[in-house]
Amino acid sequence: MRIGFIGAGRMGVPMIRRLVAAGHTVRAVGRGPETRTAITDTGATAVGSATEAGQHADAVVICVFTDQQVREVCLDSGLLETMPAGSVLILHTTGSPDTATTIADAPAAVGRYVVDAPVSGGPHNIADGSITVFLGGSAAAVERARPVLAAYADPLLTVGALGNGQRVKLVNNSLFAAQIGLVTEAVRLAGQLGLTEAEVLSALPHASSSGRAVLSVAAKGSVAAFSESVGDFLRKDVAVARDLAGRLGSDLGLLDPAIRAAVGSA
Numbered sequence: 001m002r003i004g005f006i007g008a009g010r011m012g013v014p015m016i017r018r019l020v021a022a023g024h025t026v027r028a029v030g031r032g033p034e035t036r037t038a039i040t041d042t043g044a045t046a047v048g049s050a051t052e053a054g055q056h057a058d059a060v061v062i063c064v065f066t067d068q069q070v071r072e073v074c075l076d077s078g079l080l081e082t083m084p085a086g087s088v089l090i091l092h093t094t095g096s097p098d099t100a101t102t103i104a105d106a107p108a109a110v111g112r113y114v115v116d117a118p119v120s121g122g123p124h125n126i127a128d129g130s131i132t133v134f135l136g137g138s139a140a141a142v143e144r145a146r147p148v149l150a151a152y153a154d155p156l157l158t159v160g161a162l163g164n165g166q167r168v169k170l171v172n173n174s175l176f177a178a179q180i181g182l183v184t185e186a187v188r189l190a191g192q193l194g195l196t197e198a199e200v201l202s203a204l205p206h207a208s209s210s211g212r213a214v215l216s217v218a219a220k221g222s223v224a225a226f227s228e229s230v231g232d233f234l235r236k237d238v239a240v241a242r243d244l245a246g247r248l249g250s251d252l253g254l255l256d257p258a259i260r261a262a263v264g265s266a
Helices: 012-021 033-041 050-054 067-076 097-105 123-127 139-149 164-192 197-206 212-220 223-247 255-263
Strands: 002-006 025-029 045-047 059-062 088-091 113-116 131-135 153-158
Touching: 002 012, 002 050, 012 025, 012 033, 012 123, 025 050, 033 045, 059 067, 059 139, 067 088, 067 097, 088 097, 088 139, 097 113, 097 164, 113 139, 113 164, 123 131, 131 139, 131 164, 139 153, 164 197, 164 212, 164 223, 164 255, 197 212, 212 223, 223 255
Parallel strands: 002 025, 002 059, 025 045, 059 088, 088 113, 131 153
Antiparallel strands: none
């Protein structure tokens, strides 16, 4: 397939590398020299704009950091108008479900397909083809996106209508942030009992309390080091989850105090 790619960062570059290795032709946006070099090193072609990436593409992948960036790329750059009829837009960026539906409802999206496909995992999971993707969209859109995502995603979980990928991801990240908060409190308790953080983190991964949160913190060596590596991502996503819950007249319930222990008020 001919694929356009926007967002050649720490997550995007290994995706591009897997796409090229799977036999796809990839044109990725790279405006600075370092990014262009990273793109060409994968075997892809570096281009200067979103519209160049979208020309003649069967699929365009968006892997930028924020919702606002997604909207700017998809609604303000002319990308949708450039994409051929029948092509699919794949949104990896975690954000509001409303963003995906707003893009799909735009006049320029007529004749194109849109899926929201937020990921769970990191660059190392992409590199070995094992990152989890929550895929929302119509059956036709999902089938068009599947050959692209199969290059680096396993499992690829279809979760219903457009926007549901984001909803599942926001629930996941809220729960994960709360679990990190519980690990934070467990480390605090350990200190009160006279244990060092290193001692408790070396033991818990092998005990009944183990799980992804414990293993992730232990791999970084401390709660502080783990929070430094993922705090910005979790704060961004938790803020979206709080906003969505608030608009529905609800909140994050018991998850919220644990989340605050992990990442603050977000």
